[in-house]
Amino acid sequence: MSQLKSELKEGLRGLGAELVGVASLDRFEGVRPNEDPRELFPEARSIVVLGRAIPRGALRGTEEGTCWGVYRNFGGDVLSEYFLPRLTYHATRFIEDRGWEAIPMHPYPPDTQPMGVPVAEDRVAPNVVPDIRYAAVAAGLGEIGRCGLLLTPRYGPLQRLHMIVTDAEIEPDPLFEGQVCDQCEECVKQCPHGALSADPREITIAGKTMLVSDLDISKCRACGSGQQSDLYDPEGEPDRLPAACGRACVAHLMDAGLLELKYQASFRKRDPWFPRSEA
Ligand code: SF4
Numbered sequence: 066m067s068q069l070k071s072e073l074k075e076g077l078r079g080l081g082a083e084l085v086g087v088a089s090l091d092r093f094e095g096v097r098p099n100e101d102p103r104e105l106f107p108e109a110r111s112i113v114v115l116g117r118a119i120p121r122g123a124l125r126g127t128e129e130g131t132c133w134g135v136y137r138n139f140g141g142d143v144l145s146e147y148f149l150p151r152l153t154y155h156a157t158r159f160i161e162d163r164g165w166e167a168i169p170m171h172p173y174p175p176d177t178q179p180m181g182v183p184v185a186e187d188r189v190a191p192n193v194v195p196d197i198r199y200a201a202v203a204a205g206l207g208e209i210g211r212c213g214l215l216l217t218p219r220y221g222p223l224q225r226l227h228m229i230v231t232d233a234e235i236e237p238d239p240l241f242e243g244q245v246c247d248q249c250e251e252c253v254k255q256c257p258h259g260a261l262s263a264d265p266r267e268i269t270i271a272g273k274t275m276l277v278s279d280l281d282i283s284k285c286r287a288c289g290s291g292q293q294s295d296l297y298d299p300e301g302e303p304d305r306l307p308a309a310c311g312r313a314c315v316a317h318l319m320d321a322g323l324l325e326l327k328y329q330a331s332f333r334k335r336d337p338w339f340p341r342s343e344a
């Protein structure tokens with residue numbers, strides 16, 4: 066491992082990063098221009114994806130139907146707006162102190178693009194926003210599960226991520242070759258609106274192929290089972306982790322013992338909460 070990479074990873078872990086992975090730019094070959102980091106920074110050579118785990122307890126109030134704000138804070142904005150920016154800032158300063166440029170990126174939703182007009186004929190319309198889930202898979206952190214969420218081997222869907230686009234050439238991590246999602250279909254079955262297709266389709270990221278259900282986002286926007294609107298853009302895909310689909314996945318992966326992180330007791334303790342009209 067190069068000195069730059071080992072020092073960066075060690076430093077970030079010391080600051081509390083629980084997930085750190087590096088992708089090379091060739092792994093973004095074929096993505097649409099508005100999600101291509103090279104449209105943002107043509108000289109970019111590497112993407113660093115870093116993250117922190119979401120405490121399982123942040124979902125408890127939604128699972129019981131008794132408190133929704135805890136997830137919004139400790140699953141969403143406090144993680145994404147307080148803990149992660151500190152890590153991302155330190156990482157960019159670390160890289161720039163060694164003479165490279167580093168762009169810190171929040172996980173803005175890529176699905177609301179474009180939002181402006183091109184500044185030149187050969188440029189794409191703003192905004193260019195790499196897809197954080199794609200970047201995480203390309204950086205070797207995990208896979209996309211049938212539910213469409215990023216699943217990592219230790220935390221399943223319980224993490225929040227930022228990324229850095231840099232012209233520093235950092236040795237990429239290998240893609241994740243294991244499997245977290247076992248295609249149990251609990252996410253599909255427990256969605257009260259049938260928003261996840263029964264038949265999955267193959268998606269491929271940097272040569273890694275995964276089976277994912279199509280998602281009808283219009284149903285998710287109207288879903289009352291716990292989804293929360295995207296932190297950065299209400300038009301983006303809602304945060305589905307606290308919804309019925311995401312909580313079904315957490316419950317299954319933990320009960321089936323498929324995650325590296327083991328808890329003393331099951332997440333699902335009784336029938337999960339759904340709004341009365343959707344139960
Ligand atoms: S957010 Fe709601 S509607 Fe969308 S997939 Fe999840 S449970 Fe279904």
Ligand code: SF4
Pocket residue numbers: 210211212213245246247248249250251252253313314315317318
């Ligand atoms: S609930 Fe099952 S099928 Fe759905 S993403 Fe999780 S592990 Fe995969």
